[in-house]
Amino acid sequence: MxxxxxxxxxxxxxxxxxxxxxxxxxxxxxxxxxxxxxxxxxxxxxTEEEWGKAIEFLTSTGQICSGERQEFILLSDVLGVSMLVDAIQNRKPKGATPSTVFGPFHVEGAPERPMGFDISLDGKGERCLFEGRILDIDGTPIEGAVIDVWSDNAEGFYDVQQPDIQPKWNNRGVFKTGPDGRYWFYGIKPVSYPIPDDGPVGQMLGHIGRHPFRPAHTHFRVVAEGYKPLITHTFVAGDPYLEGDTVFGVKGDLIVDFVQEDEGERTGEWTARFDFVLV
Structure with a gap:
């Protein structure tokens, strides 16, 4: 035209x-x-003034991005866009494990660990056993599934946020299932934490009266030949931020009861059991 x-x-x-x-x-x-x-x-x-402010906001969002921080992902997350794209692109049959946001703190190249390894390298936090199986939609165990896991530390920070404080690969690891499809490893019971709110996205949340907190969760990426990759979290049941997750990532099927052991050599430690079902 x-x-x-x-x-x-x-x-x-x-x-x-x-x-x-x-x-x-x-x-x-x-x-x-x-x-x-x-x-x-x-x-x-x-108005022209408002559009100017918007351009300033987007400019500052780009300027704060780095190899360790992606402010535009945070912006997408807190506006619900990340979860909407995920929902549209990951419609699944009943019984399959729901996906959720990838988040800005994944790091490629985490070391592969043997089953039973403790990924908490700083020794801080409440020790937790994560265990379960990787299954197909019919309940058959999947051999050779690769599980990439990452979480915050006891203070609510990922290792890339504190490179001079936390050991590299703290609370990260990769595991591969055997014929029974089972996985198990030790980490910590995750804690709720605020997304980085010292930048433009945090300022925006403050202006519109929203908090920056995410409920306690552990990230998982599960990949197996012949199956659609799964990116998801497991969330700690009872967390006060489950219904107010600032990035809208919580789904009911991903909430897990973390059980505190009250007898035996693991008394006081936690156990989180969850089966991942792939399509």
Missing amino acids: SGYFEESKSVEVVNGRMGTDVPERLATVMRALVAHLHAFVKDVEL
């Missing part, structure tokens, strides 16, 4: 400038983006 820009036909004019050889999916996404963005601006009658 040719023509000069006018408020009444802003979407048509902007989308009319798109080339004819643009890949179909890219053209679809960009046309919709322009349409929704222009509709938003018209709906709230955005």
Whole structure:
């Protein structure tokens, strides 16, 4: 479409400038983006000052990003976009383990450990045994499933947030199942923690009256040949932030009863049992 820009036909004019050889999916996404963005601006009658503030916010969000920190992921998470994309792309049959947000603290290359290894390298926190099985939708154990696990430490920080304090790979590890599909390893009972709120996203949450906390959880990525990869968490039952998770990541089927042992050599320690069901 040719023509000069006018408020009444802003979407048509902007989308009319798109080339004819643009890949179909890219053209679809960009046309919709322009349409929704222009509709938003018209709906709230955005002022020049407000748009300037938005540009400042996005600029500062990019400037605080680094190899260890991804502020745009946090922004996507707290706006519920990460969970919405996840929900759309990971619709599953009944009985399959739900997925949830990947989060900004995963690190590739964690060492593979033998079953029964203790991934808490700093020795802090309440010791917990994580155990269960990796199954298919029919309940058959999956051999050779690779389980990548990571969590915060007893103070609520991931190792990459405290590289000079925590040992490298603290509360991280990779495990591979045998013929019985079973996994078991030691770590700590995770604790709730705030997402990094010293940057633009934290300031935004403060302005709109929201807290930055996530309920206690442990991250899992489970991959097996022939199955769709699973990215999920297990959450500690009874955590006060379950219904107010700042990134909207909690699903009822992922809440786990952490049981404190009251007899034997593991008295006082915790056990979290959970079976992961892949599609």
